[in-house]
Amino acid sequence: MTERLEGLVRERVGGDPVCLFAYDLDRLTDHVRAITATLPRRCRMFYAMKANSADPLLRALAPLVAGFEIASGGELDKARAVGADVPVIFGGPAKTPAEIEQALKQGVQRLHVESLLELHRVSAAATRLGTTAEVLLRVNLSGPFPTATLAMAGKPTQFGIDEQDLPGCVSAARELPGVRLVGFHLHSLSNNLSADAHLELLAHYGRTVSQWEREFGLRCEVINVGGGIGVDYARLDRQFDWPAFARRLPSVLAEFPAHVREIDFECGRYLVAECGSYAVEVLDVKRNHGVQYALVRGGTHQFRLPSSWQHSHPFTVVPVDRWESTAPRPEVSGPVTVVGELCTPKDVLARDVAVERLRAGDVLVFSHAGAYGWEISHHDFLSHPHPEHVFF
The missing domain is CATH 3.20.20.10 (Alanine racemase)
Structure with missing residues (x-):
C-alpha cells in the first residue's frame, strides 16, 4: 500500500465510514508500458474493457495499447467517449x-x-x-x-x-x-x-x-x-x-x-488488477459460534470478486487510534473472517485470515482490486450508498 493511499484513508476517517476504491494511474501506465514494450513485432495488446471500464483508466491506457476489446454496445459508447478513432x-x-x-x-x-x-x-x-x-x-x-x-x-x-x-x-x-x-x-x-x-x-x-x-x-x-x-x-x-x-x-x-x-x-485483469485498492472501515468485530468476524462498510455488492471466485482476498490493516465513541471498542486477534453489510452469509471478502490486532474503526485495504471488482458487483442490492472512486 502506498503512503498516498494510506494518507487518503486517514483523511477520510472521522466522517462517514470509509468506503472507497482507489486507483494508481502511474502504477498502471508503468506496468502496461513495460508489458507492451516487450511484445514481438507482430503482436498487439488490446485492453479488455470488461475488467474495468472507468473513464480515467481508459484514458490512461489508450495511448499505450493497440485499442480496446469490448463486449457490448455500452462498452462501445465508453470507448468512443475516449476517442472517435480508438x-x-x-x-x-x-x-x-x-x-x-x-x-x-x-x-x-x-x-x-x-x-x-x-x-x-x-x-x-x-x-x-x-x-x-x-x-x-x-x-x-x-x-x-x-x-x-x-x-x-x-x-x-x-x-x-x-x-x-x-x-x-x-x-x-x-x-x-x-x-x-x-x-x-x-x-x-x-x-x-x-x-x-x-x-x-x-x-x-x-x-x-x-x-x-x-x-x-x-x-x-x-x-x-x-x-x-x-x-x-x-x-x-x-x-x-x-x-x-x-x-x-x-x-x-x-x-x-x-x-x-x-x-x-x-x-484485462493482468493489466489493471494491481493498480486498484478497495478500502473499507470496520464497523464492528464480534465472535459467533467460535468464529471471529469483522463487519465492514461495504462488501460483495461493491467487490464481488472474492465471492465469485471463492477465495480470501488479500488485505492489510490500517490501524486507526481515534475512537470518539463512549462505547467500549471491541477488538480481535488471530483468525478473522471479513464480511460485509449485506443480509446474506455469502457476503464474505476474506475467511480465517490471521491478524495481530483488529478493532472497530480500523480500515482494511484490499489490494489488487482494479479488475472485476466494482464492474461485476450487484451495486444496488439493499440500496447501500456506492463507494467513492478516487484516481491518483
Whole structure:
C-alpha cells in the first residue's frame, strides 16, 4: 500500500465510514508500458474493457495499447467517449442485431463471431449499411488445456463455435455478402498463472491455425489469442512471469504462419488488477459460534470478486487510534473472517485470515482490486450508498 493511499484513508476517517476504491494511474501506465514494450513485432495488446471500464483508466491506457476489446454496445459508447478513432474489436457471445449495426456504424475494426447465426446477422447488417465487416471466427477448441480458474473452451460452454462445426462456418463466411474472414479468435481460458503453460497454449494455437489453413485453403491475416493471463490473489509474491514469457514468445510465434500480419492479445485483469485498492472501515468485530468476524462498510455488492471466485482476498490493516465513541471498542486477534453489510452469509471478502490486532474503526485495504471488482458487483442490492472512486 502506498503512503498516498494510506494518507487518503486517514483523511477520510472521522466522517462517514470509509468506503472507497482507489486507483494508481502511474502504477498502471508503468506496468502496461513495460508489458507492451516487450511484445514481438507482430503482436498487439488490446485492453479488455470488461475488467474495468472507468473513464480515467481508459484514458490512461489508450495511448499505450493497440485499442480496446469490448463486449457490448455500452462498452462501445465508453470507448468512443475516449476517442472517435480508438481502435475497437468486438467480442461477446450474444451480440444483438442493434449492437452489431452500432459497431459497424461506429467503425469497429473487427467483430469476433461466435455462431453461424451471428455471422448471418453481421452479413445482413453490413449489406444493409453498404459496408464490409472484418470478422474473426471464435472457435471453442477441443483441448485439452492448462488448468486455470475459468475455462471457456475444451468443454461445453456458451463461447465460440464448436470445432466440429467450423467447416460450415468457414464456408458461410466466404460466401455471405458484406463479410470478410480474416482469421480466428481462440480465447480458451482465464487466469492462467503459468508462463510455461501459456506458451504451450499459444504453440497449440499456432499449430491448429496452420492445420486449418491447409484444410480450408485459407490464408489468415489476424489471429487473436485472447487474454487469460492471470493474477495470483493467494500469493502476491508469485505472479505470472511476464519477462520469461516475453523472452520465449518469439520462438513460439515462429510456429504461426509467417504471413499472419497481426497476433492480438486482449488482456484485462493482468493489466489493471494491481493498480486498484478497495478500502473499507470496520464497523464492528464480534465472535459467533467460535468464529471471529469483522463487519465492514461495504462488501460483495461493491467487490464481488472474492465471492465469485471463492477465495480470501488479500488485505492489510490500517490501524486507526481515534475512537470518539463512549462505547467500549471491541477488538480481535488471530483468525478473522471479513464480511460485509449485506443480509446474506455469502457476503464474505476474506475467511480465517490471521491478524495481530483488529478493532472497530480500523480500515482494511484490499489490494489488487482494479479488475472485476466494482464492474461485476450487484451495486444496488439493499440500496447501500456506492463507494467513492478516487484516481491518483
